[in-house]
Amino acid sequence: MSNSIKIFHNPACGTSRNTLELIRNTGQEPEIIEYLKTPPTQAELTSMIQQAGLSVRDAIRKNVEPYEQLQLEGSSHSDAELIALMVEHPILINRPFVVTELGVKLCRPSELVLDLLTQPQLKSFSKEDGEVVIDEHGQRVR
Template identity: 45%
Template sequence: MQNTDVIIYHNPRCATSRNVVGLVRAMGYEPHIIEYLKTPPTPEMLLWLANRANVSIREFLRTKEPAYKKQGLDDETLPDDVIASKMHDYPELINRPIVVCPKGVQLCRPAEKVTNLLILPEE
């Protein structure tokens, strides 16, 4: 197994998330898995992840969840810190899986996107 740190914000009920974990392991890495529904990232961490991924915090939002409209997140004028706070308070709003490694951060949907972040181990 590779010693490179790979962190996956994971939902075990999500097939895409499970596929990413499997792909990461198949590439020779043992990921550190964070079940974000049990341990949601702080608003600051969510903002850092989005910044590191070079995307808007809205890219990490699950817009089909009932909490999306209930929390008024369809309001395009909401500032990023408010969105991140709502995502922390309602972690079902966090899209997954988010993968963090030295090469960068990416929302890996579809699962195959994770291969862009990882280098195959030397034989």
């Protein structure tokens, strides 16, 4: 089974950790890209945002220092300029992006990753905050 799952991960983020654990709950180990250490290229980021069906602004984290310092709120930056800033300041990239053979999603909330996984969940799963996402039968709880 080839490793066809990539997660652009920040280990300090609960949503990112929950998403990673939902992937691992299928018995698969994804390629983990700690994007703060290894940011995507402008082309990769542009492609992921487009494939996820997001606008560039949807993919920007707003509650981080560079967002305010660069005065991005209400700015007239072009999408290309915003993507360049996101690559230069990867903390501006919202997380976690997950890439599989089924597509690309910004997995906020983390259970959005379930739409991208081809393997079933192996056991129950609860988020770090205690919210049950997968029941004891491996089924998604709605």
